[in-house]
Amino acid sequence: MAKAVFQKHQRVFVKPVGVWAQIEQVKPHWVRDVEEPVRVTYDCGLGRDFTEKELAEEERDDTDTGGWRLMRARNKWQSAEECAHHPFPGSFPVVVTDKNDWGGWRVPGAEYDRDPSNIEFQARLIAQAPALLRLAEAALQFKDQADMLPQDVRDYIQAAEKAVGSVRAKPGDKPASAKAQRA
Template sequence: MARAQFQKGQKVWVECVGAWAHIEKVCPVWAAGFEEPVRVTYDVGLGRDFLAHELLLPTDDPAVSDMGDWRLLRARNKWQPLEDCAHHPQPGSYPVVVTDTADWGGWRVPGAEYDRDPARIEMQARVIAIAPRLMTLAAQMIDFVSDHPDDAPAELLELAKRARATLREATDVLAPAPESLPRPADAA
């Protein structure tokens, strides 16, 4: 028998989509002869119903949740001859940002884009790799300032507000799709 693990209106992380959403509807599946549902799915407004194992609860602050250990790897550039990439910071390779769960996938750029400005791409890779730690640091600063608002200098209060707005950009739930699209006559 299945029991609902989430409730309507609850904020969840949809793992396979990689986005925050709200439970719009709990959908139990009943079968004759059973007193409880045999399966429970959840409608989060993303086009299909999800099972409980596809959804995760946020911690008190999603920015503080463990995002894993992101790290920078170097992948061999097998499509470009070494003499064509001698001007790269590390000739013959390019950066790949991966999580601690796998050494494949992750963030990477096309070779032509890397070749155009390798120093910029190397910088972007390092920023992406440290982003979870920066988010945790910002959330800790916000918590400290909110625990001691009277003792914090005005500059620190302003920094905490900016940090909260920046974290919100990364952790906010996707807006639900509109019920209907406006007609061109209505848009004018």
């Protein structure tokens, strides 16, 4: 029995040809009275179908983003021709926050169609959020040396402290500014 290892619109390296391609179609080969396909081939638009062994997945470096990554999902409501003005016709961005490609952020099709460039930007920003949080936390290491730093760097550290505080706050906690006003 075979299971699909790659999915439609996924970028793969095609070893026999030596090029990167996008999977256009996943083709399961069925046999009567068998619940699962006996083999799965992949159409990459290169003239023939390829097997799993002939393809290699794009290596991802999830350490910087905490495993959050940007994937593309097929647009079920519009064909690629109907949405040719989109940056990636026929698909939309999905930010996945789990190793098993679950959870995360998705956008309704109508909202994506309204402003696809903005949604693409938001998806890239959300996927990089863990790395940006680590940058802000790293800046806080210099907080105790702030009096020796230029004013613009002190302003950056203060903004980083505020941002990290709001991200790390637990639900129901009062904002740091409200605590300071009460004291």
